Amino acid sequence: xxxKIGFYCGIGFLTLFSIVPLLWALITVxxxxxxxxxxGTVPFFYNEPPTLEHVVFLFTExxxxxxxxxxxxxxxxxxxxxxVLSIPAAFSLARLTGSWGERSGMAxxxxxxxxxxxxxxxxxxxxxxxxxxxxxxxLVIVLPTITVPFCTWLLLGFFRSVPRSxxxxxxxxxxxxxTTFYRVLLPQVWPGVGACAVFxxxxxxxxxxxxxxxxxxxxxxxxxxxVPTELIRGDVFFWPELMAATLVVAIxxxxxxxxxxxxxxxxxxxxx
Amino acid sequence: MTVxxxxxxxxxxGSIKAVDHVDLQLESGEFMAILGPSGSGxxxxxxxxxxxxxxxxxxxIVDGQSVVNVPPQHRNVAMVFQSFALYPHMTVRxxxxxxxxxxxxxxxxxxxxxxxxxxxxxVENLLDRRPSRxxxxxxxxxxxxxxxxxxxxxxxxxxxxxxxxAQIRSRARAELRELHxxxxxxxxxVTHDQVEAMGLADRVAVINEGRLHQVGTPQELYNDPADLxxxxxxxxxxxxxxxxxxxxxxxxxxxHMLVDPEEDVPDLLIxxxxxxxxxxxxxxxxxxxxxxxxxxxxxxxxxVIARLPxxxxxxxxxxxxxxxxxxxxDVCLFDRASGKRQVQAEVPA
Numbered sequence: 080x081x082x083k084i085g086f087y088c089g090i091g092f093l094t095l096f097s098i099v100p101l102l103w104a105l106i107t108v109x110x111x112x113x114x115x116x117x118x119g120t121v122p123f124f125y126n127e128p129p130t131l132e133h134v135v136f137l138f139t140e141x142x143x144x145x146x147x148x149x150x151x152x153x154x155x156x157x158x159x160x161x162x163v164l165s166i167p168a169a170f171s172l173a174r175l176t177g178s179w180g181e182r183s184g185m186a187x188x189x190x191x192x193x194x195x196x197x198x199x200x201x202x203x204x205x206x207x208x209x210x211x212x213x214x215x216x217x218l219v220i221v222l223p224t225i226t227v228p229f230c231t232w233l234l235l236g237f238f239r240s241v242p243r244s245x246x247x248x249x250x251x252x253x254x255x256x257x258t259t260f261y262r263v264l265l266p267q268v269w270p271g272v273g274a275c276a277v278f279x280x281x282x283x284x285x286x287x288x289x290x291x292x293x294x295x296x297x298x299x300x301x302x303x304x305x306v307p308t309e310l311i312r313g314d315v316f317f318w319p320e321l322m323a324a325t326l327v328v329a330i331x332x333x334x335x336x337x338x339x340x341x342x343x344x345x346x347x348x349x350x351x
Numbered sequence: 352m353t354v355x356x357x358x359x360x361x362x363x364x365g366s367i368k369a370v371d372h373v374d375l376q377l378e379s380g381e382f383m384a385i386l387g388p389s390g391s392g393x394x395x396x397x398x399x400x401x402x403x404x405x406x407x408x409x410x411x412i413v414d415g416q417s418v419v420n421v422p423p424q425h426r427n428v429a430m431v432f433q434s435f436a437l438y439p440h441m442t443v444r445x446x447x448x449x450x451x452x453x454x455x456x457x458x459x460x461x462x463x464x465x466x467x468x469x470x471x472x473x474v475e476n477l478l479d480r481r482p483s484r485x486x487x488x489x490x491x492x493x494x495x496x497x498x499x500x501x502x503x504x505x506x507x508x509x510x511x512x513x514x515x516x517a518q519i520r521s522r523a524r525a526e527l528r529e530l531h532x533x534x535x536x537x538x539x540x541v542t543h544d545q546v547e548a549m550g551l552a553d554r555v556a557v558i559n560e561g562r563l564h565q566v567g568t569p570q571e572l573y574n575d576p577a578d579l580x581x582x583x584x585x586x587x588x589x590x591x592x593x594x595x596x597x598x599x600x601x602x603x604x605x606x607h608m609l610v611d612p613e614e615d616v617p618d619l620l621i622x623x624x625x626x627x628x629x630x631x632x633x634x635x636x637x638x639x640x641x642x643x644x645x646x647x648x649x650x651x652x653x654x655v656i657a658r659l660p661x662x663x664x665x666x667x668x669x670x671x672x673x674x675x676x677x678x679x680x681d682v683c684l685f686d687r688a689s690g691k692r693q694v695q696a697e698v699p700a
Contacts, residue, residue: 247403248436250423252497253454262453266440 101329104322108133115318133319137310142297143324146305149215150284150328153301156219157283158276161226166272168227169234170260174246184235190228195288198224206293217293218301222286226279233278233346237271238264270342277339281332302328352379354537355400355505360409362395362561369395370406371561377505380535382528384552388584389543392561394509397541401507402426413504424453429503433510435494437482443493444478450501468496471533487515491523495530506538512547524551545585549573557581576602576683579690588638588656590683593621599693600685607681608657610639611673621677625655627667636661641675 103122107115109129120126137143172180172187202224206217241264249263265272290304297309306324310317336343355377362370369392377383387393398404400411402423411418418426429450437446447468451461469475472492482490491511498506511527512520528551531538542548548555549569556566557580565577576582582590582602590602601621609616625641636658643653657675667673684693 242434242436244432244434244436245438247401247423248430248432248438249449249453250403251401251426251428251430252450253424253501255422255424258453263438266438 101326104326108319108323108326110319112319133317134323136317137320137323141309141320142300142305143309143320145298146300146302146309146324147327149299149305150301150303153215153218153222154280154283157222157226158279160219160223161230161279162272162276164223164227165230165234165275166265168231169238170264172231173235173238174243174260174264175256184232187228187235188232191225191232195225195286199288199292202289203292213294213296214299215294215301218283218286218289221289221293222283225286226282229282230275230279233275234268234271236346236348237268241267270339271346274339274342274346277335278343281336284328284332353377354379354381354414355539356410356412357396357400358410358412360396360399360411361407362392362399362404363407368392368561370399373409373558373561373563375556375563375566377537377539379537382531382538382540382551382553384540384542384548384555385558386542386545386548386555386584387558391543391559393541393543393558395561396558397430397507397509397539400505400539401428401430427501427504428507429498429501429505430507430509431491431494431498431511433513435482435490435511435514437485437490437493437497439482441481442478443474443480443482443485446482446493447478447497447500450497454501456501464500468500471499471530472496488519488523491515495527499530499534499536503536506536508538508540508542510542510544511540512542513544527551545587549585557584559584575692577692579685582683582685588658591655591677592685593623593643593653593655594687595620595684598687600687601677602683602685603677603681605638605656605658607677608655609676609678610657610659610667612676616676616678618679619676620679620682621675623653623655623675625673625675627669627671627673628654629669630667632661634661637664639667641673643675 106123106125109131110125111127111130111132114120114125114127115122117126172183174180176183202221203212206212206221209217209220211217211220245263245267246259249259254262284301285303287303290301291308294300294304297305300308302324306321310321310324353376355375357373357375360370360373360375361368371392373396385393385396395404399406402418402421406419413426413428438449441449444465447465448461451464456464466475469478472495474489474492474496477485477489477493482493485493491514494511508527512523515523524547531551540548540552549572552569554566554568555572557564557572559580565572565581567575567577572581572585576585576590579592579600579602583592586604588605590604591608593601593603595601603621608621623643623645625643628640628642631638631640637660639657639659641655641657643655645653655675685691686693
């Protein structure tokens with residue numbers, strides 16, 4: 080009994096611990112400036128009636144709408160490029176290359192660990208050379224260098240968990256290599272593909288260093304670089320707007336992550 | 352008519368010969384079992400026939416045509432896997448139709464063929480289920496229906512019963528044989544279980560360490576083992592192998608081993624003084640395990656087993672001394688060095 084109480088107390092504390100910042104952000108979004116900056120009041124309550132003025136400001140008087148749009152375009156293209164490259168790569172490594180293909184998964188994963196803060200200088204050279212600096216296409220081209228290795232590694236695990244007898248049955252049933260892949264193997268790894276898509280999208284959303292260095296024009300910026308530069312002007316922090324901008328992105332993403340969480344964890348388990 | 356011919360077939364993995372110079376012929380409509388212990392190369396042999404692995408050398412001829420360079424999707428060989436390998440994302444119906452779809456069989460034929468295969472296996476009422484919702488026995492039937500639906504030249508089974516519960520295995524075995532008698536599709540059946548091989552097959556090929564030791568009917572294998580390996584492998588318990596001298600080994604089935612014979616048995620070849628180790632009661636028979644007091648020339652203890660009918664209580668207890676004898680007519684003789692069977696006439700009396 081005591082153990083049970085202790086267990087639920089622990090759970091309750093951890094839940095509160097992780098949800099308080101979000102709640103605080105949510106409360107701040109609708110606060111009047113005078114309420115927010117008044118000293119001596121509890122910051123978690125509305126002392127003056129809530130307002131929508133900051134949300135209106137965010138969408139009408141900043142480039143936030145553009146950032147959202149840019150981030151969505153970059154995210155979708157990064158996901159597409161990642162899928163087109165990493166699904167066939169993972170399949171080939173899992174099935175067509177003999178034993179070294181499977182073992183190369185770790186080597187591929189290591190590529191992902193090279194920090195972007197080292198890579199952005201040479202990458203910038205390439206982006207300038209391609210003539211796409213200051214456009215969102217610079218991110219569309221460069222971000223897959225992070226997502227493709229990671230997703231290949233993750234999908235390799237998913238492909239590896241499919242029994243080989245399924246491929247063999249398909250071949251004996253009359254499938255060539257491609258139809259075996261397309262009609263039999265791919266359907267087994269859809270959860271993994273979904274997990275990879277979520278991961279690639281959220282990574283493209285969260286990348287700051289490339290987004291901040293390749294693009295300096297405000298209208299071409301994405302959320303990660305645009306929001307802090309647009310909503311922090313000098314030493315003035317537009318707190319409610321910042322909170323609103325964060326939540327608009329974080330909440331949907333959290334829900335999607337929740338849906339794919341089991342597949343992601345399963346994928347990590349298969350891949351290692 | 353010969354459906355399948357293997358000619359000097361070899362498969363090497365590095366220095367290991369998984370399949371070592373195998374010659375084999377399957378006649379049309381024949382049910383042949385490939386029987387061997389695990390690691391004997393029987394699965395490799397089957398994968399070579401199915402086209403899942405290329406042979407190192409030798410030839411595989413199906414219906415008079417070499418198929419060594421033909422990929423599996425163009426060989427008309429259907430296989431039932433040990434794990435059944437049903438496609439988890441498809442319903443039973445789609446699983447069974449899959450070979451027809453991927454071989455581009457005209458759509459109007461599908462329904463009739465599906466009907467025929469499913470009614471033969473009694474799975475008509477499972478068509479809309481997913482494989483994960485089926486029992487092991489049902490999965491096996493669906494796997495059989497999928498293999499059957501496209502009228503294959505050759506059926507290849509990879510231990511299809513080993514994934515089933517012991518209770519339904521003997522039923523499934525009977526059904527498998529009935530199915531074969533209905534369809535008469537030439538069948539290659541790989542197993543490590545001699546009860547399956549002997550009970551199902553018209554002929555059995557015994558394989559060990561990649562080499563075929565004997566190909567014959569179950570009766571031939573049991574009564575006339577070609578070498579020491581077959582003699583020591585077939586039968587449960589297998590033959591007693593008793594060294595006679597430096598060059599000869601005598602093989603005697605446990606049921607031919609006579610314990611303490613009351614009257615004079617003529618023409619004895621084996622006469623051992625034995626200490627009983629333990630007695631086993633198996634319902635229909637007794638097994639008497641004993642240790643011969645004479646040791647073999649290399650100093651090993653000689654273990655012998657006699658099988659006695661259940662009707663006669665053997666009246667033996669552990670530690671008891673007795674005499675076990677075998678007649679010349681029941682004994683198979685083997686050359687000790689080569690392991691090969693010797694013809695009786697060569698044996699000195």
